[in-house]
Amino acid sequence: QKEVEQDPGPLSVPEGAIVSLNCTYSNSAFQYFMWYRQYSRKGPELLMYTYSSGNKEDGRFTAQVDKSSKYISLFIRDSQPSDSATYLCAMMVQGAQKLVFGQGTRLTINP
Amino acid sequence: SQTIHQWPATLVQPVGSPLSLECTVEGTSNPNLYWYRQAAGRGLQLLFYSVGIGQISSEVPQNLSASRPQDRQFILSSKKLLLSDSGFYLCAWSVWGNSNQPQHFGDGTRLSIL
Numbered sequence: 001q002k003e004v005e006q007d008p009g010p011l012s013v014p015e016g017a018i019v020s021l022n023c024t025y026s027n028s029a030f031q032y033f034m035w036y037r038q039y040s041r042k043g044p045e046l047l048m049y050t051y052s053s054g055n056k057e058d059g060r061f062t063a064q065v066d067k068s069s070k071y072i073s074l075f076i077r078d079s080q081p082s083d084s085a086t087y088l089c090a091m092m093v094q095g096a097q098k099l100v101f102g103q104g105t106r107l108t109i110n111p
Numbered sequence: 112s113q114t115i116h117q118w119p120a121t122l123v124q125p126v127g128s129p130l131s132l133e134c135t136v137e138g139t140s141n142p143n144l145y146w147y148r149q150a151a152g153r154g155l156q157l158l159f160y161s162v163g164i165g166q167i168s169s170e171v172p173q174n175l176s177a178s179r180p181q182d183r184q185f186i187l188s189s190k191k192l193l194l195s196d197s198g199f200y201l202c203a204w205s206v207w208g209n210s211n212q213p214q215h216f217g218d219g220t221r222l223s224i225l
Contacts, residue, residue, distance in 0.1 A: 004154070032211050043117075043201050043216035044155070051211075088154065092211060097143065097162075098170065099214055101154035 003027050006089055006102030015111050019076040023089035023102045026070065030091040030100070033065050035074045038086045038104065047087075048074065079109045113138035117202050117217035125225055130175075130189040132220050134202030137183065141207040144185040145214060146177055149199040161185060162207065197224045 006023045013019055021035075031052055036044035048063040050056045056063045062075040072091075076083055089102040114137045124130060136142050143162050147155040157170045159177035167177050174193050178186045185202055199221050203214040 006154075032213075034213055036216075041219075041221070043203075043218045046213050046215060049213045090155075094211060096211075097145075097160045097168070098157050099155070103154045 001026060003100050004089065004091060004102045007105055008103050010106040010108060012108045012110060013079060015079060015081060015109055017079050017109075019079050019083070019107060019109075021074040021076075021087050021089075021105050021107070023072050023091075024070055025072075025091060025100075027091075027093070027100075028067070028070065029093045031094045032092040033063070033072050034090040034092075034099070035061075035063055036088040036090060037083075038088060040085075044088055081109045081111050084108045113204070113215070115202060115204055115215060115217040117200075117220055119220055120218065121221045121223075123223045123225060124192055126194055127191050130187070130192055130196070130222070132187040132200055132202075132222075134185045134187075134217060135183055136204045139183070139204070139206070141182060142204040143207055143212075143214075144179060144183075145203040145205075146185065146187050147201040147203065147216075149201060149219075151198075155201065159187070192224050194224050197222055 004025045033050050035048040038044040053065045053067045060077045064073040086104040086106045088104045090099045145160045146158045149155045161179045201219045203216045205214045206212040
């Protein structure tokens with residue numbers, strides 16, 4: 001079993017829809033959780049960074065962490081064609097240097 | 112603001128040839144530096160990280176090595192490339208002194224081995 005599981009998709013939704021992206025994990029020691037957006041042939045770009053459980057909102061993006069269920073989510077409101085990219089979840093144990101990534105979900109927003 | 116540069120963007124090399132990929136960071140001092148590899152349709156795999164000049168930690172035993180000759184310079188090398196070394200190589204940095212800061216990535220080098 002992988003430490004971090006993420007549905008690779010592809011996921012295709014119409015413009016303006018609410019998008020929900022999810023990851024599950026098995027290591028209860030993970031305490032830091034990140035979402036990255038990666039456009040084709042580019043490096044990942046940090047979108048959200050959260051510590052422990054709870055919600056964090058930044059513009060149209062909301063990150064949720066449920067440590068009791070070992071489940072994290074990224075919600076995108078009012079999705080735009082420019083949101084079309086691969087979204088990677090990543091997480092880290094306290095004091096570690098290593099980020100553990102999910103496989104990434106390829107998202108397409110259709111105009 | 113901080114920026115990270117990687118070059119070249121694309122590289123095609125024959126099997127058995129040497130490799131040198133370079134990464135530099137601007138706008139910060141003493142960054143933690145990282146090399147990742149991303150295979151097609153897969154997540155990122157950490158290869159090496161460095162918390163200071165000359166300090167290299169290897170995560171995956173393989174055909175590659177890393178060096179940090181200067182504070183903000185990180186180099187990925189190989190003496191003889193294998194077909195399995197093909198992939199997208201990404202350099203990243205984070206703030207020194209706090210290992211739980213997020214990592215920030217460059218735009219990568221796409222390496223093809225023929």
